[in-house]
Amino acid sequence: MAFALRNRQELDSDQFTEMLEHSPAKAAQAILAAAGQGLVEAQLLLGQILLDGRGIEKDPGLARRWFAIAAERGSAMACNMLGRCLEHGWGGEVDQAQAAQHYRQAARTGLDWGLYNYANLLATGRGVIQDHATALSCYRQAAELGHAKSMNLLGRYLEDGVHCPRDVHSAQRWYQRSAEGGDFRGQFSHAGVLAAQGRTQDALKWLQQALEGGNANFLRVAGPALELAEQPEIRRLAQAYAARLAQLQAQA
Template identity: 65%
Template sequence: MNFRLRREEILSGEQLRAMLAESPARAAQAILLAAKAGNLDGQALLGQILLQGQGIAKDEALALRWFQIAANGGHLMAHNMLGRCHEHGWGCVSDATAAARHYRQAAGGGLDWGLYNYANLLATGRGVIEDHTQALACYHRAAHLGHAKSMNLLGRYLEEGRYCPADPKGALEWYRRSAEGGDFRGQFSYGACLFEQGQSDQALVWLHRALTGGNAKFLRKAAQTLRHVGLLALAEAYLEQAQALTS
């Protein structure tokens, strides 16, 4: 295949992502051409589709190589994805310290996902010294960038009053924004708070949305909370969905 294309034939990252949503196989060819031509978005996207096997044969080790190439060019999402690879052992041996290094690079550049993933390591002491104050600062920054998962975790810190003054109203607002942003954990948090406040009908709307979007691990844990507050039928539905996802 001839990769020596004119500059105007290389699609932008936005165009490549739009094509990927419509036709993964066709997009894979365009992404490969862009990556070979040195386009950083194309290189990062090539790593992504190789990691997922989207429109191209899955190859985690090759995905890692392309993420590294894009990261060497300063691509923040590529740094974030290198962090993911090192954290989970995709195409390499799992290494939380290396993951933290790449997440920190992405976070330092202001990438919301980098801030969120780096905060997760800070909050759990994986690859870095545990530091909830810094984790909270990262979640706060990512939440203000519109990152729904970070909004939920910021809400949790505010609700529990850990490493910051307790702020139930502020927590509820961040849970609401997270829920409306599509995060299933935020939907559950918001629904649970509404239920505690006696707004049962509205609470059930959000708890059912969390049911349809949650993964098996989340659903099993959430079912325990639902049982504790007496929502036994809904708890059973959560467990049934968890079973369906793992069968």
């Protein structure tokens, strides 16, 4: 990937990554210049740094507009990010139905994140009619592309036998792959399997990783669940989950 700048020089992806790390304001200006010249990838990146406030003043509304511009020009990831803005109300009103349309558009290109986000709405019936069969299909497609979060949710469908034959062994394999892929919910699911097999120390390792990577919503549910564990070592870890949740809430 290369960005054309106003002086017609080019900044390749490695240079950009280094610039963003060491001089985010300079990188932001380079992205802004390239986005203004119509480079779709730069428009997508400009939306992201405006959303994050990295190297440039945070402006979710403007981020949403740049995602829309890049989406109109064919960027599947921009469609996905525009969907996220609409789903969560970043930079404007919440519109779950419009979010679903953009996720569906991204999903049709085979984008793993588009498949995952569209499946989430289908599974919960937000913005669309609830459709577990299509949600399962999307999660499976994304999981097969290597999407760790989708692996965990595919595992749940398989474990529970929701709109598919129940297959506990396949579910466990997907949980393991999700955990190894870095998804904190997958790590928690995989730890549950290990704990049930009597592999408490292995379970504790994955629970610790889930603790370190988990967000507040996850910790709010996972902590009380650990309090019900048979193993005292795992029950004690619930206190660490509660402390981490309190820390995240204080930072919010």
